[in-house]
Amino acid sequence: MKRIKRAINNFQRxxxxxxxxxxxxASLSILAVFxxxxxxxxxxLPAIRTVGFKGLFSFNWKPEPANPPAGSYGMLVPIxxxxxxxxxxxxxxxxxxxxxxxxxxxxxxxxxRSVINRGIEILAGIPSVIIGWFGLTMLVPALRNVTATNxxxxxxxxxxxxxxxxxxxxxxxxxxxxxxxPELEEASLAMGATRWQTVSRALLPAARRGVLIAVILGIGRxxxxxxxxxxxxxxxxxxxxxxxxxxxxxxxxxxIISDIGESTGVFRSVVYTEGLVLLIFAMVLILAIRMVxxxxxx
Amino acid sequence: xxxxxxxxxxxxxxxxxGLVSISILLFITGVILWNGLGKAIQPSFIFxxxxxxxxxxxxxxxxxxxxxxxxxxxxxxxxxxxxxxxYLAEYAKDGRFTRFVKFCVDSLASMPSIVFGLFGMxxxxxxxxxxxxxxxxxxxxxxxxxxTVMRSAEESLRSVPVTYREASLSLGASRWKTIRKVVxxxxxxxxxxxxxLTVGRILGESAALVYTAGLVSRHVPDSLFDSAAPxxxxxxxxxxxxxxxxxxxxxxxxxxxxxxMVLVINFGARRIGNYYxxxxxxxxxxx
Numbered sequence: 018m019k020r021i022k023r024a025i026n027n028f029q030r031x032x033x034x035x036x037x038x039x040x041x042x043a044s045l046s047i048l049a050v051f052x053x054x055x056x057x058x059x060x061x062l063p064a065i066r067t068v069g070f071k072g073l074f075s076f077n078w079k080p081e082p083a084n085p086p087a088g089s090y091g092m093l094v095p096i097x098x099x100x101x102x103x104x105x106x107x108x109x110x111x112x113x114x115x116x117x118x119x120x121x122x123x124x125x126x127x128x129x130r131s132v133i134n135r136g137i138e139i140l141a142g143i144p145s146v147i148i149g150w151f152g153l154t155m156l157v158p159a160l161r162n163v164t165a166t167n168x169x170x171x172x173x174x175x176x177x178x179x180x181x182x183x184x185x186x187x188x189x190x191x192x193x194x195x196x197x198x199p200e201l202e203e204a205s206l207a208m209g210a211t212r213w214q215t216v217s218r219a220l221l222p223a224a225r226r227g228v229l230i231a232v233i234l235g236i237g238r239x240x241x242x243x244x245x246x247x248x249x250x251x252x253x254x255x256x257x258x259x260x261x262x263x264x265x266x267x268x269x270x271x272x273i274i275s276d277i278g279e280s281t282g283v284f285r286s287v288v289y290t291e292g293l294v295l296l297i298f299a300m301v302l303i304l305a306i307r308m309v310x311x312x313x314x315x
Numbered sequence: 316x317x318x319x320x321x322x323x324x325x326x327x328x329x330x331x332x333g334l335v336s337i338s339i340l341l342f343i344t345g346v347i348l349w350n351g352l353g354k355a356i357q358p359s360f361i362f363x364x365x366x367x368x369x370x371x372x373x374x375x376x377x378x379x380x381x382x383x384x385x386x387x388x389x390x391x392x393x394x395x396x397x398x399x400x401x402y403l404a405e406y407a408k409d410g411r412f413t414r415f416v417k418f419c420v421d422s423l424a425s426m427p428s429i430v431f432g433l434f435g436m437x438x439x440x441x442x443x444x445x446x447x448x449x450x451x452x453x454x455x456x457x458x459x460x461x462x463t464v465m466r467s468a469e470e471s472l473r474s475v476p477v478t479y480r481e482a483s484l485s486l487g488a489s490r491w492k493t494i495r496k497v498v499x500x501x502x503x504x505x506x507x508x509x510x511x512l513t514v515g516r517i518l519g520e521s522a523a524l525v526y527t528a529g530l531v532s533r534h535v536p537d538s539l540f541d542s543a544a545p546x547x548x549x550x551x552x553x554x555x556x557x558x559x560x561x562x563x564x565x566x567x568x569x570x571x572x573x574x575x576m577v578l579v580i581n582f583g584a585r586r587i588g589n590y591y592x593x594x595x596x597x598x599x600x601x602x
Binding site for chain 2: 028031032035036038039040042043044045046047049050052053056057060112113114116117119120121123124125129132133135136137138139140142143144145146147148149150151153154155180183187210211212213214216217234237240241242243244247248270273274277278288289292295296299300302303
């Protein structure tokens with residue numbers, strides 16, 4: 018009896034120990050998120066304190082690397098740059114991506130379907146520096162020849178970002194379309210609707226939440242993309258609104274990667290504040306996705 | 316009739332959209348390989364060392380750095396992500412804690428990689444005093460890729476049929492033994508595919524690495540605390556600095572080589588997944 022009891026005790030103790038290990042490793046993600054937010058916030062405090070919200074949200078940008086407190090550090094130029102580039106990325110990318118998803122799900126013959134599916138996966142895996150280098154050596158010179166500008170700017174960044182968010186939006190939209198009950202499509206076709214009527218009036222409306230989530234994730238990809246954008250956006254310190262397509266400008270990410278290496282003091286802290294703004298963008302997008310998917314459950 | 320015509324037009328439009336998407340991919344890979352493969356296959360380029368402002372430099376230290384960082388990062392990611400995935404898929408009940416863990420994993424996955432770079436620089440490079448080093452870079456990309464590996468491992472575990480677990484438990488195996496001997500082996504192909512895809516992503520990562528691991532390195536890193544320069548970051552650095560007279564050829568060659576490595580790994584990932592899947596299916600039939 019005693020021996021059996023001890024065996025059971027050992028057994029339970031082992032299971033409890035395992036559970037503790039598992040919970041600990043799952044908690045590491047919580048720790049990571051909080052550490053990242055805490056450190057980025059802590060490092061941006063000096064900028065928030067000395068430059069102030071008014072100074073940070075202005076167009077004045079005159080960093081003084083030698084004497085940081087003497088400079089002015091407005092972040093509006095890169096914030097607007099990020100918004101402009103993302104706007105065009107989604108305007109170019111989303112229709113193409115959703116169209117490709119519909120094509121894969123509905124129209125493509127079996128053989129082509131798997132080729133395109135595989136191709137989209139490969140496109141997702143191409144490193145961003147390579148797409149940036151392609152943009153710098155092919156796209157920017159092409160834009161330079163067509164327009165009378167130097168080719169850098171929102172247009173180049175928008176196209177590069179469209180290419181990079183295409184696979185994200187496509188694959189999640191395909192998943193959304195696949196998740197629809199087959200009866201929906203069958204019923205529509207059986208009623209005599211054409212393929213296009215079925216897609217536009219039955220399938221896409223039914224999958225709209227999934228497609229919306231796909232687009233939001235695409236926006237996230239575009240906002241956070243760094244290297245490729247830095248290579249084609251021009252890195253100039255002038256504001257470019259979405260309609261100023263060929264004006265070299267900066268984005269938050271391009272600013273960060275260009276300045277982080279050689280900034281000190283308040284200047285360095287401003288770079289972290291730019292990172293903080295990116296984090297806030299990311300959090301807003303996550304909350305938007307939560308809202309969209311919660312609505313679906315109801 | 317009008318509906319039919321609209322349908323025909325839509326069909327043509329969707330065909331064009333599909334072909335445009337695939338030609339974007341073919342065009343980019345084609346241009347990169349066409350411009351760079353000639354340079355990329357020269358032994359003096361692959362196995363040479365960078366020569367700063369002189370022409371004819373190679374990229375061997377960067378190639379090795381890339382693989383060191385990938386290996387070290389996986390060494391950190393694998394145990395944590397598999398254990399977390401086991402917790403989420405096998406043990407966790409749908410409660411407040413589980414939902415919070417999932418929210419944090421989602422948040423971590425949605426943060427831009429440059430933010431991880433900033434974090435790694437603050438904590439690993441400066442606070443811990445490691446400087447630009449292999450270990451600082453590896454830990455940074457490990458954090459960056461943790462959520463994706465965790466999610467794919469969780470999905471692989473969930474796709475193992477419940478009957479497997481029931482059979483094992485009914486034979487008297489403990490919960491942990493069931494997971495270790497039955498569930499994990501069945502989920503291995505999925506986990507392996509997810510891991511290979513992560514290898515491809517780490518090899519291509521640059522934003523999180525240039526200011527944690529290092530920008531350029533003259534020699535192969537010889538310790539964890541030695542500065543390293545992964546190939547993707549080096550491509551960015553060389554085209555920014557444009558120091559060497561043949562910098563264009565160096566970038567072209569490096570880009571082509573990196574692309575080939577990533578493509579091989581991504582194709583390999585699918586192959587492994589398919590191979591194992593076929594094998595386990597065949598095994599099931601035998602039983």
